[in-house]
Amino acid sequence: MKKIAVLGSTGSIGTQTLDVVSRRPDDYEIVGLAAGANVDLLLEQARRFKPQWVSVGSEDAAARVRSELPADVRVVHGERGLRQIAGESGANYVVCALVGSLGLTSTLAAIEAGADIGLANKETLVTAGHLVMSRAKEKGVSILPVDSEHSAIFQCLNGEPAKAVKRLMLTASGGSFRDLGREQLKNVTVEDALKHPNWSMGAKVTIDSATMANKGLEVIEAHWLFDLPYDRIDVVLHPESIVHSMVEFVDTSVMAQLGNPDMRVPIQYALTYPERVDSPASPLDLLKQGTLHFKQMSFERYPCLRLAYEAGRAGGTATTVFNAANEVAVARFLKGEISFLAIEDTIERALARHAPVPAPSLEAILEADAWARREAEAAR
Ligand SMILES: NC(=O)C1=CN([C@@H]2O[C@H](COP(=O)(O)OP(=O)(O)OC[C@H]3O[C@@H](n4cnc5c(N)ncnc54)[C@H](OP(=O)(O)O)[C@@H]3O)[C@@H](O)[C@H]2O)C=CC1
Ligand SMILES: CC(=O)[C@@H](O)[C@H](O)COP(=O)(O)O
Ligand SMILES: [Mn+2]
Numbered sequence: 053m054k055k056i057a058v059l060g061s062t063g064s065i066g067t068q069t070l071d072v073v074s075r076r077p078d079d080y081e082i083v084g085l086a087a088g089a090n091v092d093l094l095l096e097q098a099r100r101f102k103p104q105w106v107s108v109g110s111e112d113a114a115a116r117v118r119s120e121l122p123a124d125v126r127v128v129h130g131e132r133g134l135r136q137i138a139g140e141s142g143a144n145y146v147v148c149a150l151v152g153s154l155g156l157t158s159t160l161a162a163i164e165a166g167a168d169i170g171l172a173n174k175e176t177l178v179t180a181g182h183l184v185m186s187r188a189k190e191k192g193v194s195i196l197p198v199d200s201e202h203s204a205i206f207q208c209l210n211g212e213p214a215k216a217v218k219r220l221m222l223t224a225s226g227g228s229f230r231d232l233g234r235e236q237l238k239n240v241t242v243e244d245a246l247k248h249p250n251w252s253m254g255a256k257v258t259i260d261s262a263t264m265a266n267k268g269l270e271v272i273e274a275h276w277l278f279d280l281p282y283d284r285i286d287v288v289l290h291p292e293s294i295v296h297s298m299v300e301f302v303d304t305s306v307m308a309q310l311g312n313p314d315m316r317v318p319i320q321y322a323l324t325y326p327e328r329v330d331s332p333a334s335p336l337d338l339l340k341q342g343t344l345h346f347k348q349m350s351f352e353r354y355p356c357l358r359l360a361y362e363a364g365r366a367g368g369t370a371t372t373v374f375n376a377a378n379e380v381a382v383a384r385f386l387k388g389e390i391s392f393l394a395i396e397d398t399i400e401r402a403l404a405r406h407a408p409v410p411a412p413s414l415e416a417i418l419e420a421d422a423w424a425r426r427e428a429e430a431a432r
Contacts, residue, residue, distance in 0.1 A: 054323065057084030057105070057137050057167075059158055060149035062093045064254045065172040065198065065315060069147050070097060072320045075332065080323070084141035086134050086150075086158075089113070095120055105141035107133030134158035139165040145323070147198070148172060151256050152379050153179040153372075153421055160184065160414070163193050170322035172198035174273040178375040180417045181276030195277065196322035201270055202277055203318035204296035204309035212301070214279055221298040221306075222270055223290035224349065225250050227262035229392075230291065234353060240392045242385065250293035250313045259382045263395050268360020269378075272371050275364055282364050287357060289347040294336065312336050355396045359403060368408035369420035376421045377402035380428035390431070398431040 056073060060066040066087070073080045086107035087094040098106050098121055106121065107128045108114050114129035121127065128136045131154065138146050139161035146162035147170040148155050155173035160183070162169055169188070171177070177184055188195050197203050201222045209217070228247045229240060248258045260266035267287050274285050296318075298308040311317055314333035321328070351358035356378070363374035381398035384390045390398070402424045409416045 054080050054145045055083045055143050056080055056145045056147060056323075057086070057103075057141050057143035057162075058082065058147045058149060059086045059134055059137060059155065060088075060147075060151065060173070061085040061097055062087040062090040063149055063151065064252070064257075065149035065319065066147070067093075068316050069149060069170075069319050069323075070101065071332075072316050072323060073101075076329070083143050084137040086137045091116055098125070103141070105137050107137045131157060135161040138162035138167070143167050145170065147319075147322075148176065149198075151175070151254055153375055156180055156184075156417075160187065163187050163191050166191055166193060168194045168196065170196050170198050170319070172319075174199055174269045175375050175379070177276045178269050178272045179372045179421060180412075180414065181272065181371070182411065183414060183417070185276050185279075196325055197273075197277055198315075198318050198322045199270060199273060200313075200315065200318050201297040202273060203321055205274065205278060205299055207309045207321070208297070208299040208307035209278065210307075212299075216301050217278075217280065217284065218300045218302050218304075219284045219286055220274055220278065220280060221300060222267060222274065222285065222287045223293070223295050223297050224264065224267045224287050225261065225293045226289050226291055227264065227266075228258070229262050230289075237393055238391070242388065245385070245392060249291070251315075253315075255386055256379070256382055259385060259395075260378070263356045263382075263392070264354035265356040265360065265378050265382075265395070265399070267354075268357045268363075269375065271357075271360055272364045272374075282361055287349045289349055291345055291347075292341070294341060294344055310336055310338075356399060359396070359399050363403055366403075366408050368410040369412050369417060370403060370406065370408040372412070372417050372420040373402050373406045373408075373424040374399060376424035377428040380425050381431070384428075394431070398428045401431055402427045 082101035082103045084105040088109040105126045118127045138158040146167045149172045153175045155176045159176045293313045363370040377399045381395040
């Protein structure tokens with residue numbers, strides 16, 4: 053029986069995780085749920101799944117939750133609450149579905165507690181991949197990828213060693229503005245940026261897809277998960293999002309994982325691995341699909357991807373800064389404070405002003421993250 057805690061249970065990945073879990077009640081018990089501001093949905097989830105531990109964003113929200121749930125439910129809050137759910141709730145499997153580097157300390161807490169991790173929260177690996185991966189190895193904890201591309205690569209690799217791999221090929225849909233040229237991006241709206249062509253996801257990752265920062269984060273995520281250098285991680289445009297990613301092996305064989313875009317498939321695989329079980333996703337009908345397209349990626353069209361490779365190659369806290377500057381810039385774009393194109397400018401400026409700290413401690417990472425946030429808040 054897996055005792056599961058879901059961090060970010062009210063979000064897109066969190067709700068789909070609970071959907072997957074609810075279909076196999078004999079295999080899973082929910083012991084902890086953590087959310088931010090959506091108290092109504094969290095209460096609904098808590099009444100349904102009856103976890104012993106619940107966390108919310110603020111003290112006020114915790115008081116409300118406490119007044120509405122049975123007295124024996126531990127209600128905690130804030131970042132400390134996330135760490136408690138991850139490390140003290142008795143979970144032996146933690147799904148990290150938080151958005152942003154906020155997920156770092158609770159992911160580390162889960163690792164310290166010896167829980168395996170289903171990781172959707174790519175920003176955690178981009179912020180501190182070396183710490184997360186090295187500590188997971190020391191503790192014998194498995195990090196199972198939930199991100200669709202990384203789940204695909206994990207399935208294609210199927211235990212093959214890094215020396216058998218020529219390169220990874222991550223697929224990218226191109227995002228909501230894929231049919232627009234650079235000139236046309238100047239005046240795009242938040243509303244249009246939130247219309248992803250293939251996936252229904254949270255706001256932050258949807259904007260990241262449009263800027264291609266998402267693929268940049270995923271290249272860095274792949275570097276840490278699969279222990280490969282950046283010159284063996286490529287990105288190819290694939291507008292249909294049917295091929296979720298590919299691996300080219302040294303003997304020229306290419307393995308790909310395909311399926312209709314439905315995150316319940318990688319979420320479920322991260323939970324049931326190494327087994328496969330029935331899924332509610334609609335089966336892929338390639339005859340109906342007919343054609344799949346692949347196109348060359350362009351760093352000129354998508355500078356955020358170039359910046360991610362540069363940060364990855366610079367190493368140390370450069371990727372921490374890439375991520376934190378992007379998080380703030382996306383939040384500011386969503387609030388209408390800056391334009392779409394100012395997102396890439398904000399990241400570029402923060403990286404240009406940062407001298408990366410090599411092999412940083414957690415303290416150095418948190419410092420770089422906070423510094424980049426201040427820089428990005430001040431950017432015009
Ligand atoms: N959505 C998708 O299909 C995919 C997402 N991912 C990755 O998964 C992660 C989650 O994405 P997604 O589910 O789309 O994001 P959402 O925005 O939909 O959900 C984010 C979750 O984090 C919670 N949260 C936000 N801030 C806080 C806080 N301060 N304290 C506690 N909880 C907080 C939210 O709670 P609340 O709403 O209650 O405030 C919510 O439960 C991201 O890293 C994303 O890149 C990867 C692949 C696909
Ligand atoms: C579903 C998923 O994994 C997202 O991260 C997805 O990758 C977004 O699509 P694109 O980044 O390809 O637009
Ligand atoms: Mn992805």
